[in-house]
Amino acid sequence: MSSALHKKTAGTPSQGEGGDARAGAPRKSPSAPPGSTARRRARAGWLFASPALLVIAAVTVFPVVFSLVLSFCEVRLEYGGLRFGSPTLAHYEALLTHPEWYRALAFTLGFTIVSVSVELVLGTLTALVLERLGAGRGWILALLLLPWALINVIAAQLWSYLFNGTYGAVSWLCEQVFDTQPDILGQPVSAMAAMVAVDVWKTTPFVAIVVLAGLMLIPGDVYEAAEIDGASAWTTFWKVTLPQLRPIVAIAVLFRILQAFGIFDLPFVLTQGGPGTATQSVAILGYRILFQNLDFGGGAAVAVTTAVIVLGCCLLFLRVFRAQVDEGGRA
């Protein structure tokens, strides 16, 4: 960051060197070497930024580092608070050798892949429709954003009423159609499907809005050129629209992967991780280990492993995406 500041200063005429002194900027001594000015400015920059950096460190860096310390230490609770013992890998060993962690990871990965894929397809389709709408697009956008604007726990509670086997509207509808009382949240497959459906309902508008923004940025002359070349609508979509959308879609997918991987509120409210442990996400598992079992080291190990995995997934996605863009560019 320091070097970036240095380059910017060196490349731009400063007020002191030849700029407008009437603006009130202190006049720099002509004898002072340019490097020392840059260093002084960098120091001032750090000084002014330090309060904000301290706040960021307190709310972001400290918890992350503290979690790392917790996960690699023997942690005991004693009268007066936590007591840290010797360094250990026991928390990770216990986690990585337990089938429940793998089940939770499998559910979370499956949920992330399925829900993000469906949201991406539906969100893109919705954005394409919205782009062609004239009057009333604002109203439809506002309506579409309602699910996204709802607080997650409230949305989950709303759907738990709808899925409720006794008085839920969805259950009632299924009963009318199939003549049998369904147990939507009580069976593993239907519970997972219900969870994906709720997430798609809630988050597709977000993807649609992001993709719509990307669509509106595509210049019209590109489409005109495709039309002159005689490209069909289908070809135009695949050869023109989609490649142009790639950067914005990548951002949307990245956000969604990060959110979906940390899913907690939906299974917590809808199924408490059940039936059995079928919908137990890694976040729910971490919550149980940390807050129910009061195993601080184990809970921190879940958090750290999850962070590493999700980071790996995002990096992998970006690498694959970049390769695709490069191929597209060469083509």
Place this chain on the structure above:
Amino acid sequence: MSLNRRTLLAGALSAAAAGSLAGCGGKDLDDLLTQAATVPRRPARLTWWVSEIPSRRGSVVADLIIRAFERRHPRIRVSKINALSTSDGNRSAIATQLAGGSPQPDVYLGDTTWPAQFGHSALALPVEKLLPSGFWDAYPAALRTSSTYRGTAYAVPFFTDSTYLFYRKDLLAKHGLRVPRSWEELLRTSRTVQQAGDVQAGFLWQAAVTESLTANVTEFLADAGATVLDGRGRAVLGGAEAERAFSLMAEFTARGVTPRTVATDEESDAQDAFVNGRGLFLRNWSYAWVNASTPGVSRVAGKIGAGPRPGFEGTGRSGVSCAGGWSNFVNPSSQELGAAMEFARFCAGDEVQRLLAREAGVIPAMTSVLGSPEAHAAGDPAVLRAADLRLVARPVQTPYYPQVSKALYTPANAVVRGSLSPADGVRAAREGLRTALEGKAL
């Protein structure tokens, strides 16, 4: 001044280390107990972490208790911290606060399943030596058992909760049937009334993968004569008795007496179905009486009765009721241990227990108050019949109780859904219990 990423990382690590040290323990227990043994004569301020106590007449019960305490101890002021009413949510919030060494709250209301875990984790002060001799004679034995870990009590009684069989007396009268005394009779009675088209569900209970199911499983196992843990805390679940209990849970759903949605039902779901007239029988905690018998809230108000849960045919025993409720715990990091302990003792005493019988929709912990004029005046059968119940404590005498509970409710839920046979369910529960008790379960 050279600030770069390395410097920032070093700073963060130092801060984390400083934070770690700040949170370090190391207080001497004897010193804490000495402080807690003396009620201060100087002015003191206490904070009480308390969730909403159900009220009979609309008053805020916690405030009534605080005012009564302050009248007796004019130098001590108590303020209230409103806590969540769910046991799990409450535990998460209070445990993280106490683990950080916070001196507040001084006293906190906690579930009767917490003492072993909280005692083991030094989140609660051992109160055994701070209670007068013969103290526990005034309270149910099951409450003493659940409050004790390794011979020491970590919680002071406040109010208990018990489960009952609620029933539609109008429908039983219509069909000339009596309140069932056994589970087998309950199955027959339910089918009779269901087949007549008078009610959708025969028996409503709770089998979601939560603590709710653990309480139910504990009851069914005790009904059948099975034991979860032995006196030394080892897993001994098994045998024909345990299979009989698990078979009954499967039979309810297999025969249509209980809807399959029971696998996701908690107390509020089952209660909602019952007060809307969808069930003939309901197993629930005592508070369901107030909700189900209040006109305007319940469609079955005036048509219901409450009694002990049935037992199994041939055992010669009536059913048991799970011992639940909430007790007061003292924060070991409190700066006012003497006053805090006095407040906890006061809440367990005769004055507050009578106040609970008069004003609160809960069962006072003190056995003698259950037959008091205040309890008779309230007329709540859940309170009046509480002394007649056979209580069973959940297997809470282990610091790994959340894992033990999970080891019970996970296979039991699969048995109820029909995806695991009762025999396999018992086997899975036993294996899960062993892993949990070794501290190896997640």
